[in-house]
Amino acid sequence: MHPLSLLDLAVVRRGQPIAEALHESVILAQDADRLGCFQRLWFAEHHNMSSIASAATSVVIAHIAANTERIRVGSGGIMLPNHSPLVIAEQFGTLAELHPDRIDLGLGRAPGTDQRTLRALRRDPRASDHFPEDIRELQGYLSDASLIPGIDAIPGKGTHVPLYILGSSLYGAQLAAALGLPYAFASHFAPDALRQAMAAYRSGFQPSEQLQQPYAIAALNVIAADTQDEADELYTKVLRARVRSLGARAIPGRAIEDAEMEMLMSSPVAEQARHMLTYTATGDAESVRDYLEEFAELADADELMVTNAAPGLDERRRTLEILAGLADE
Numbered sequence: 381m382h383p384l385s386l387l388d389l390a391v392v393r394r395g396q397p398i399a400e401a402l403h404e405s406v407i408l409a410q411d412a413d414r415l416g417c418f419q420r421l422w423f424a425e426h427h428n429m430s431s432i433a434s435a436a437t438s439v440v441i442a443h444i445a446a447n448t449e450r451i452r453v454g455s456g457g458i459m460l461p462n463h464s465p466l467v468i469a470e471q472f473g474t475l476a477e478l479h480p481d482r483i484d485l486g487l488g489r490a491p492g493t494d495q496r497t498l499r500a501l502r503r504d505p506r507a508s509d510h511f512p513e514d515i516r517e518l519q520g521y522l523s524d525a526s527l528i529p530g531i532d533a534i535p536g537k538g539t540h541v542p543l544y545i546l547g548s549s550l551y552g553a554q555l556a557a558a559l560g561l562p563y564a565f566a567s568h569f570a571p572d573a574l575r576q577a578m579a580a581y582r583s584g585f586q587p588s589e590q591l592q593q594p595y596a597i598a599a600l601n602v603i604a605a606d607t608q609d610e611a612d613e614l615y616t617k618v619l620r621a622r623v624r625s626l627g628a629r630a631i632p633g634r635a636i637e638d639a640e641m642e643m644l645m646s647s648p649v650a651e652q653a654r655h656m657l658t659y660t661a662t663g664d665a666e667s668v669r670d671y672l673e674e675f676a677e678l679a680d681a682d683e684l685m686v687t688n689a690a691p692g693l694d695e696r697r698r699t700l701e702i703l704a705g706l707a708d709e
Contacts, residue, residue: 381669381707382676383683385420386412386700387456387568387599390434393691394624401433402440404693406447411700413448417707418700419683420484421448422456427493427501431625438471445479454484456564456685457546459491461507465514466533469521473536485522486544486564487515489552494629512555519543542590544597553577553584560588564597567679568687571658574598578680598679601660601689604668604702615662617691620645622653660689669706 388408392401405423412418423434423441434440437455445453458468468485475483489511491498498505520527522541545556545563548570556563563581567574578596585594603618605611620641626649627636636644644650661671676684686703688696 381672381709382681383419384417384672384703384707385422385597385683385685386418387422387424387685387687388434389426389432389687390423390440392431392433394431394621398433402443404696405433405440406444407693408688408696408700409444409448409451409453411697413451415700415704416450417704418451420452420454422454422484422486422685424456425459425462425488427491428497429493429625430628431621438468438475441483442475442478445475445482450482452482452484453479454544455486457486457488457544459489460487460514460518461489461511462491462501462503465518466521466531469518469533469536472541473522473533473539476539476541477535483541484544485518485541486546487518488546512559515543515545515555515559547577549573550577550580553581557581557584557594558586560586560591562591562595562597564599564685565679566599567659568599568601568685569656571655574659574679582680595682596680597683597685598675598681599659599685599687600672600675601657602668602672602686602699602703603660603662603689604665604699605690605695606664606698608663608667611663611667614690614695615660618689619650619653619657621691622656623650626653657689665702665705668702669709672706 388405390405392398409421412421423437425437426432427435441453472485489508517527521533521536522539524538526532543561545552545561548566553563565574565577582594603611603614623644624636627644661668688699690696690699
């Protein structure tokens with residue numbers, strides 16, 4: 381088995397209190413920490429999405445790290461154009477001082493939201509054009525020598541928090557390669573350019589102080605259960621929830637009623653949801669193991685980043701147990 385890691389989207393189920401959803405993330409993190417086979421646990425920056433509770437990503441990471449002991453905790457990712465590099469260096473430098481050698485900083489270029497919310501974030505639409513320069517500035521703040529004379533990140537300076545570039549296109553792959561940084565591809569929802577991006581990353585990689593050889597992470601969804609039938613039922617629930625979420629974004633301010641769901645399930649919205657779930661391991665332990673091995677070869681990945689997609693806490697805890705059993709084989 382390739383090394384396994386986890387991406388927790390801090391999912392808020394329909395009608396669920398946000399506090400309860402975040403508490404479930406703590407329970408799952410503690411399970412992952414106890415099981416001992418997962419390399420890292422990441423949370424993503426998303427804004428104005430009623431089903432995701434990790435908008436204040438560094439705050440969630442701090443809470444999870446404080447309630448676990450071993451597992452690395454980080455961002456998958458921080459959308460750097462939404463922030464100044466200095467502020468992110470201070471936030472993750474603080475995390476690194478509180479939890480030494482346990483913090484990762486994954487960085488993305490997208491806004492993590494829609495265009496209207498982007499304006500509410502006070503983000504300059506051209507900020508993403510400066511993504512490479514912002515990464516270098518951030519690296520300087522976290523190293524021993526800032527690139528900006530007279531400006532240090534405190535906390536942050538000298539913590540050397542490892543950086544990862546996240547992406548779903550050739551751009552991120554080529555940038556990660558040029559900077560000599562690890563690369564994570566978001567194939568759990570954007571499957572199209574996976575193989576091309578991984579090939580571009582490996583062929584263009586330039587060694588750096590952080591990393592001498594390319595290191596690629598590929599993300600996928602996993603729905604594991606004791607039987608194939610149970611897993612298939614869970615997949616159907618996951619798909620319907622994804623279709624409901626996509627439909628709600630198309631009609632802002634109005635919830636999708638149950639009566640509308642059957643129409644949506646045969647619409648282009650459902651086709652989009654199915655496509656987003658292209659790389660999803662669904663089944664019992666044996667089926668999931670086979671899928672993970674095939675996917676790792678397809679993606680040419682050094683590590684797999686699992687989104688635990690099952691809809692309920694008990695089902696997600698069982699998924700972690702099944703994955704841990706595979707890792708111990």
